[in-house]
Each structure stands twice: as C-alpha cells, then as structure tokens.
Amino acid sequence: MLDAVNGLNRSYEGVWAKRMSVDAGLNRSLVSFQANKKRAVYRWFKYKEAFSAELVEYLLKKHRIKSGVMLDPFAGIGTALFAAGALGLQAKGIELLPVGQTAINTRRIIEWELEQADLDRLTYWRDTEPWKHTDAAKAVNELRITRGAYPDETLQWMRRYLAALEQENERTAAVLLFALLCVLESISYTRKDGQYLRWDYRSGRRQGKKKFDKGRILSFDEAIGNKLRTIEDDIRGYKRHGDLFPVPGSRAHVLLHAGSCLDALPKLKPKSYDCLITSPPYCNRYDYTRTYALELALLGIDEMGLTNLRQKMLSCTVENREKDLLAINPKWTKAIKVLV
DNA sequence: GATACCATTGTCTTTCAACC
C-alpha cells in the first residue's frame, strides 16, 4: 500500500515539478513564527505553528499580487488572512480549531468594531487591575487533560478576572478574554513541547524518569499586565488623527468559515480565488486538542466536545477514526482506491 | 462474571540542528 501511495505522490509531484523551485531568499525565521514574535499585533498569541506575516508579504510581492481574493484553508490564527488583507486583498479562511477562530474573530473586532471608549477601558484595566477589586468569581472550565494546570493562587485570580470582564461590553470583553488566552501557557505548569503538553514537576502530576522544570512560572498579575500593555500599545500604534485605521487598505477584509475544510472545500465556487497561501497540518502526527488543551478549556469546550473535535481534525495522530471520505467528496475516488 | 481483545487517550525518551 505504501508503495502505491508513494507512486501516486511521485506522479502528482511530476505534474507540479516545473512550477516548484527553491527560494534562497527565505530563511528559518521568515518561514516560521519567529519573525512574528517582534511584530506588533502578530506577537500577541504565540502560535508556534504559524508562519510569519513577512513571508506572506514577501510571496505576494514576489508574485505581484496586489488585489483579488486569497484563500487559506488552514487559517490558524489568521496570519495569512490579515497580512494579505492589509495589503488590499480580500482574504477568506477556513479554520476548525476554536483557538484559531477566537484569535481571528477577536482581531476582526479590534480592526472593525473597537471604539475609542473601548480602548480607554483597556487602559483602565491595565492601570487599575479590576480583578483585584472584586469578590465575584467565575469558574474556569477544566478538562481531564488540564486538571491541575495552574497554581491555586493563579486559578483564583483567573476566576476573578473572568467575572470582572463580564461587566464590560462585548467588544472589550472579547479583547480581555483573548488577552487571558494569550498568557495561559506562561502561568501554567505546562509547556507546549513538540506534539504534547509537557508538565512541570511542581504540578503534582506523575513525573517521568527525568524531572521537567519549565523554569519561572509567571504570576497572574505579571503575565496579564504585560499582555494588556502589549495589546494596548499595538492598537494605539495604529492610531493617527483620532482614526484607528487611517491608511487605506490597512483594515483587513477578512472572512472566516468556522469548520472543517473537509466540509467547506468541496463547496467552494471553482475559479473564484486569485491565490492560495496556507500551511497544512501534518497528516499523521500532531493533535491540536492536546497542545491547545488549556486554551480550549478556557473557551468552554467539554470532554465530549474535545473528543468530537479531535475526531473531526484532518490529521490527528495514529488513533484517528476512519472517515467516510467519499461521502465528503466523491471526486476522491482515485486516491481512495489506492488506499484500500 | 471473568477474560481477552482492541481502540482510544495520555505520556515518555531520544535526537540534534537552530536558536538565544
């Protein structure tokens, strides 16, 4: 079977061989998340799987694409969408993981809906730390895989933070929730390490032969304070003459389809896109419901939701259940015939 | 009811180039 798959791959590569080339102008920073770490807005959420906005700009410039519609069927946190959108293209994305959907939707709120008064509320939160002045608390959703992820004190502050942000309007609350989403790893006993969540020895979880020490775990105040400061600085950085987005085209035209591209791709209208930039998932290895478990829990996913999400993913490691691919797209007959 | 079997879920170790 493997020979048949490899044969199919080779013949398909042959179709595209003349169109593929090695670009010496690219380096590791550009094609990974590294370049986003220092870039305003893109640096908020550390999504290691992303490529850089600079790469998107590089590719569009190189191929002289200045208008039209771009598609990213594995949109992630929307790096390609917003980078292309800011250059004047219409950008459409498909994303299954709620973490990515939240990142994209929050950024759309910031670009299109956030008002000056909302921005002032973020400044208020940064300066006065309202979670410290409330007794109200809201439970932090927990999953089996996230149990014991935070120090007790941190968990208490998270509960108060969640309760306090509910007093804000929808726009401000969305940004505040996203800020918390961005710091979860840094305030937890976990680190996203390769394809699984690695646990610090202080978590109380069962340890392996080698003790894992993730180093300093940030306090809630320090982590969220830094994040709110960064987000606010970046948004205000846009500001000129009282308008958040004065540069024509800088406010990205981004549309998101929240769901699986297995469902969405066959329904797209043919020949309606001018270019496609994407970073597809590994087909047999990575399971995002493990590495992004903290974030998914915060977003309210329950055990059943987590299981369903895991099985919906295109890839999902060796334990993935078989999918009825022909029911999704009858045109895949040839490829499927090789596999059986 | 005990047992075997199997799919699913969760974790560990090794590796080494690139990064900081």
Added chain:
DNA sequence: GGTTGAAAGACAATGGTATC
C-alpha cells in the same frame, strides 16, 4: 553552552465490547 522544537518511535493506562 543551555534551551527549544509543525520529529519520530514507542508504550502505559483506560474503557468498551465480544467471547466464553
């Protein structure tokens, strides 16, 4: 010179189900 990471290989724990 320590740390990190869109590897890769493997295995343990768990829970459901078929079989006796």
